[in-house]
Amino acid sequence: MARLNLLEETRFEKVPVSVYDNAHIASLKVANRIANLIKRKQDRGEMAVLGLATGATPVQVYEELVRRHKEDGLSFQNVITFNLDEYYPMNPESRQSYVTFMKENLFDHIDIKKENIHIPDGTLEKEEIADFCIAYENQIEALGGLDLQILGIGRTGHIGFNEPGSAPNSGTRLVTLDDLTRRDASRDFGGKENVPTKAITMGIGTIFKAKEIILMAWNRKKASIIKKAVEGEISGEVPATYLQLSENTEFVLDQDAAAELTRFNTPWLVKDCSWDDELIRKAVIWLSEEVNKPILKLTDEDYNTHGMAQLATEKGPAYNININVFNQLQHTITGWPGGKPNADDSQRPERAEPAQKRSLIFSPHPDDDVISMGGTFIRLVDQGHDVHVAYQTSGNTAVWDTDVLRYVEFAIDFNKSIGEDSSKLEKIYDEMRNFLKTKQPNQLDLPEIRDVKGFIRKTEAIAGARYAGLQDDNIHFMALPFYETGKTVKNPPTDEDVRITMDLLKKVKPHQVFAAGDFADPHGTHLVCFNIVVEALKRLKETEDWIKDTWLWLYRGAWHEFETHEVQMAVPLSPQEVQRKRDAIFQHQSQKDRPVFPGDDEREFWQRAEDRNRETAKAYHKLGLANYEAMEAFVKWQF
Structure with a gap:
């Protein structure tokens, strides 16, 4: 009976799917399958032929394989690997090359023989590529094919770099990358303009010949394309749908990536529900x-x-x-996000008492506060609450180099205008210009350049908070250490990040905490900052009596929005309040027109925010509720 129930639940799914609580558990399962395959082959005196993928998805799989090698003695002496793809052109020593990725994440930490490693060559002359691709295919075939191919999936539905339009029988070849794929890679390259337009990739036909195929996907950003790949019609527009034709494929997902599958998103369509x-x-x-x-x-x-x-x-x-x-x-729905004084609050999202609350808004980047909850921010101040804003990171990687020179030029001219010696500043300026002339994509900036970028974001944040009505004493800059690497890739958070956050919470003793719950942020900063806030609150809960009266509200808007059924507080905005919010966002001039890291949304941040707020209001209205100009949405989080 249990088997029949599962078949009913998964009847929309056209390929086997395994779903795990999180990416870590799922990665351990995949690593275990790879390790078992290697050991079985070792016992038979055979080579294990693996097809490997790159990107964020397989990183934890490789970490576990490295751990098993170092701690459990798993040997890779009998392993031969073929990587799916490589950018073209690409120097193997480049930070962005998949050669570098594989060395750093796997090959440099295990005992695999160098001659057993195969990665497409991004340094070939164009006329050499066709012969190389044929030889790559022949090498795989001579070994009896791939025993196991692991895959990720791009948001275009690509597997390897087989973009929409790829044929199901395609072989290893040179391809042109989809614009969305290049946008997704832009942060690694310091901008989309630096991402190669082409790549060498194994074909879908090559992948199909593997004896086992495991496609892995983590996080909510992949949920939409996973639904198409698993439940959609087979189409060249979503190359991953071709895997429905394979009898040896399994999709391994975390709960977030599986969220839009019918059995999770609309379970009443496939089973009786509780x-x-x-x-x-x-x-x-x-x-x-x-x-x-x-x-x-x-x-x-x-x-x-x-x-x-x-x-x-x-x-x-x-x-x-x-x-x-x-x-x-x-x-x-409430016009009183801090609670309505002297009112019955039994049917309201926030408490009536205390009438004047201490509210602390955590902003991961220096503009998330006004972009995501600017209307509510202003409303809280207008209604007399003691509002504080805390900018968790400097945001200093998201400023154009040209802005740095412009601001330093202003400082030099200002110094001269008041008769101050500007020779030292002029020397630093010359060093900056010389550095920027030869700066490579994602190269670490000079410390002085990083400082100026941080100063730019700081002054804009102050201007935005002041516009919302805050006094300077209520504006806090945390500069959490995990972020301050100067690189797009940040350090893992540590106890120091949590300690700084705890100190601020103890200073303010807020009744309300607002934190970014926008985990679609492509840089990952929002999720890291959220986890730091939650950890700080949990630790304080053990020692601080005041925290029992602290509520945590999550906001979104910069990258994503809550689904209507998730919303627990909706703050309506009038046309005038929408304009005030827009003006607050406009204080962040370095992010105006064309931010450094826009993600895959071409709209400016103020446009995204307004459109999402209006869409929330329209969604409520279509359900039969009042017709507001816009709404900011919040979800209460239990910590």
Whole structure:
């Protein structure tokens, strides 16, 4: 019976899928399969032929294989590897090369023979590539094919660098990279303009010949493309869908990457559910959007014909369910994000008391506060709360080099205008110009350049917070150490990051903490900063009495937005408040027009914020609630 139930739950899935709680557990499972394969081959005196991938996805797999080599004696003497791809052109010594990646993450730490390592050559002359690709295929075939191929998946649906339009029988070849693929790689290269336009990749046909194929995907950013690859029709527009034709493929996912699969996203379509308030709210909102009706107009027939008959039978009639969900949504809306004084707060998202709260807004980058919750920020100040803002990082990697020269030129001219000696500053300026003339993509800036970039972001943050109404004493710059590497790749957070955060929390003793919950941030800074805040709060909870009155609210907006069913506080904004929020964002001039790291969203940050806030308001209105100009959304987090 359990097997039949699982088949029913997964009936939309056209390829076997295993889902684990997190990427770490999933990576250990994949590493275990690789290790077992190597040992089986060793026992038989055979070579294990592995197809390997690069990028963030397999890193933890390689870490575990290295650990097993060092601690458990796993030998790679009988292993032959073929990497999926390499940028073209690409110097193997470059920081961005996959040769460097594989050495740093695996090969330099195990006992594999150098002659058994095969990676496409990014230094070939163009006329040499075709012969190289044929030889690459022949080497794999001569060894009896790949025993196991591990894959990641790009947001275009590419496997290897087989972009949309690739043929299912394609072999190793030179390809042109999709613009989205290059945008996703832009941070590693110091800008999209530095990302190669081409790559050498194993073909889909080559991958198909592997005896086993494991495609791995982690985090919510991959959820949409995973749904298409697993449940969608086979199409050259999503090359990963060709894996549905293979009998030897398994998708290994964490919960976030699997989130949009039918069995997780709309489980009522594939099984009987255990209905709690959260799932009911999600299902009813989904139904309302599916049939394009306000919640209060949904009928029993709508429920029965859209896979929700069980809900109507157990919790119905439909109108009672509708009223309940409508009221829940209505109660999330508040014009008093700090709580309404002297009011019944039993149906409000925030407490009425104390009437004047201490609110601490954590901003991962120096502009996330106003981009993501600028309207609420201003509203809290206007309503008399003691608001503080804490900028967790300097954001000094996200400033154009030309801005540095412009600001230093201003400083030199200002010094001269007041009769100050500017010779030392002019010398530093000359050193900066000379450095920037020959600066390579992602090269570490001079300390003075990093300082100026940090100063630019700091003054903009102060201007934005002042515009929101804060006094300077309530503006805090944390400069968390994990970030201050000067590189796009940051250090792991440490106890020092947590200690700095705890010290600020103890100083302010906030009733409300706002933190970025926008984990779609492509740089990962938001998630790191969030984890630091939560760890600090958890530690303080053990020793500080005041923290029992502290609530943690998460905001989004710079990169993503909460789903309507997730929202626990929705703060409506008038047209005038939308304009005030925009003006606060405009104080961040270095991020205006064209930020250094825009991600895959071409809109400016103020446009993203306004569009998302308006979309939230429209979503509420379509469900039958009041029609506001815009809304900022928040979710309460238990720590």
